[in-house]
Amino acid sequence: MTDKGIKYRKLKDKLFFVYIICGSLIIIVPIFYILYYIVLKGISSINWEFFVSLPSPPGETGGGIANALVGTLILLILSGLFAIAPSIALGIYLSEHRSSKLANSVRLGVEILQSVPSIVIGIIVYIWIVRPLGGFNALSGGIALALMMIPIITKSTEETLKLIPNSLKEASMALGVPNYKTILRIILPAGLSGILNGILIAIARVSGETAPLLFTAFGNPFMSTNILKPINNLPLLIFNYAGSPYKDWHALAWGASFVLVVFVLLMNIIAKIIAKRWKVQF
């Protein structure tokens, strides 16, 4: 190896290093800028009244996002109810039957569902639920969000369970434990952290979805907890108020964005902590 060759290699090494730094900056700078801007604009709206009062009518100052907070909570609970149990069951099925024909088509179906544009999901749920029920309602919003959660939870459950060594299953079967009990009492507990992690990520992911709620939950300027009536929620409130001509409503939208971003961040952080703390050593 000549001196020149080594120098050339070192130069290439440096160039590549610079390339990686640039790439990282391109990712990190916008994230911090978004966070900075939202905190800057949103934090001034945050006070006690903001969380407990309803939006004020145009022209009046003050007001809050209580109805959107309650609405988002109800929508997330509804979507969780619809999505979590079937997704985990589906994930178990896919990890148990890795290459059967049905499993392969189900897996493909889940992947397709994941890539369906969220606005399309909104329209489908509008046709399925909203029209037969005769009006926009919270229930349909929950179903639309559930459809978005299912692929995320299913995939993470499947991937988690696939990583659990087969020897564990054999150990249980060799004790004469039936298959379903082996899955419920041995396999699922061993994969619990991964499954919870997937659920939290899915919740974080759909809590900011606007498009599927446009034709379903619709939004509501008043407080509503009736799941058969339109319901307000954070993303729709932001969508509606940010486009309005009133300054006070803009402030509400910024405040709501801040709350939403903090919620999503928290969910992600909790998910990370759970994945780390509850990880099972094999």
Next chain:
Amino acid sequence: MESTILTIKDFNFYYGDAQVLKNINLTIFNNRVTAIMGPSGCGKTTLIRAINRMHELVGNARSEGIIELDGENILNMDSIYVRRKIGMVFQSPNPFPTMSIYDNVIAGYKLNGTRLNSSEKDKIVEESLEKAALWKEVKDKLHKKGTFLSGGQQQRLCIARALAMKPEILLLDEPTSALDPIATTHIEELISELKNYVTMILVTHNIAQAARISDYSVFLYLGELIEYGKTKDLFTTPKDKRTEEYLTGKFG
């Protein structure tokens, strides 16, 4: 006095179209250690897994013949029932990672929904760990996770877990292949002592291990049972040329 506990008659085994075991006939005696030896791929693990029906976990497996335990063909029995009578210890230790040492030992009862009061549980745990020569080492940390133990201790925990079910036969699938020499010695000593309680069938790669701890030896080659007899006879005066060649290290 030898009494028969398990009889394998005309047993054939297939994975898809490939025949893995050819016409196996074998008698296992009560409270004896029978070692199954043979080069890689000879079907020894398949044979031992068929004895407690673990082969059914593989999709395209198919078997013909009879395996009789106390005069009943286990291939016609419910697999769950068979596995409660015939325990198994695997190549690498596999304690349940979410359970404590204590819960690992009584896992068989817990998972099968057998209700026991706490004194019964304590008794089973102590007895089983005692039999597995692990009690002294773990009695102060019974409620710690089993995965914190050393490899050899984990393997003895797995033996205790299998013994807790009071099986008639214990299958050992290369139980020391993942362990260091000292842990291997412990397990071998343990197997010799356990003969008083349970019949054992041991699959091993290690010819010397078979010679040290088994009473009867089986030599399998390419899915066929080449030779079977008392370990002493098989090692000193093998009848088949292939057995002799295997034992003297000419192949395998």
